[in-house]
């Protein structure tokens with residue numbers, strides 16, 4: 001285990017699996033934040049941002065998102081109301097957040113939430129921005145989100161990977177029967193990271209790490225397994241979505257799970273398409289599998305997630 005040495009102008013506020021990490025880049029008069037966390041934890045995010053681990057009371061001029069999923073931009077509105085920061089989003093995400101609808105960030109489909117926000121400008125692959133006294137180059141990072149970007153700083157060789165690469169996994173990739181262009185895109189993103197040879201990776205979730213090659217190899221194995229077995233991928237996505245919802249809600253009565261997976265459109269749709277299981281069977285499988293893997297606990301007939309939010 002190598003510890004990651006980052007320049008003092010970079011601060012990583014490590015969160016959990018409901019909130020993404022916040023990366024603070026300090027330069028007087030031009031402080032930058034990458035990604036804002038989930039909306040229901042907005043107060044905690046603002047508290048951490050203002051703390052010595054973040055801006056330490058300094059202003060925040062700009063907020064940039066790696067991608068516009070609810071755990072990365074859900075806190076954008078709160079950050080702007082506190083700091084008046086300018087918001088920059090990936091150019092490809094504009095269609096997903098403007099106009100803002102109940103289905104923006106998949107909210108209706110997946111039972112997620114985010115506070116509506118207005119962005120000021122966009123950044124696209126091939127463009128760059130100044131942060132913490134360094135120039136960060138934007139690279140396309142499709143796969144988990146086809147419009148996502150990652151940011152690379154070539155002097156220290158630091159990569160902010162968003163959900164394109166974590167130390168032991170990556171953000172889920174939608175299942176498809178047969179050839180899956182989303183998995184192919186994720187593989188291309190890994191190849192891009194391999195070419196960049198980062199000496200440190202700051203992921204969207206989990207601690208920063210130095211062994212990018214090892215992480216890439218682990219994720220390639222997972223993608224290969226998902227490409228061979230789309231139903232396995234579908235089960236993985238459903239489990240990830242459900243744990244995410246539990247982290248948001250904090251708990252759910254066991255008796256409510258069949259009604260929940262019958263009501264939230266995504267579970268029904270994927271279950272019909274990939275698993276052929278009725279809602280009652282789906283709830284039983286979901287809870288059983290998550291209990292076996294240690295992702296959740298049940299006490300007194302109530303489910304709780306074991307991961308940190």
Ligand SMILES: [Zn+2]
Nearest residue numbers: 020071163204
């Ligand atoms: Zn994320």
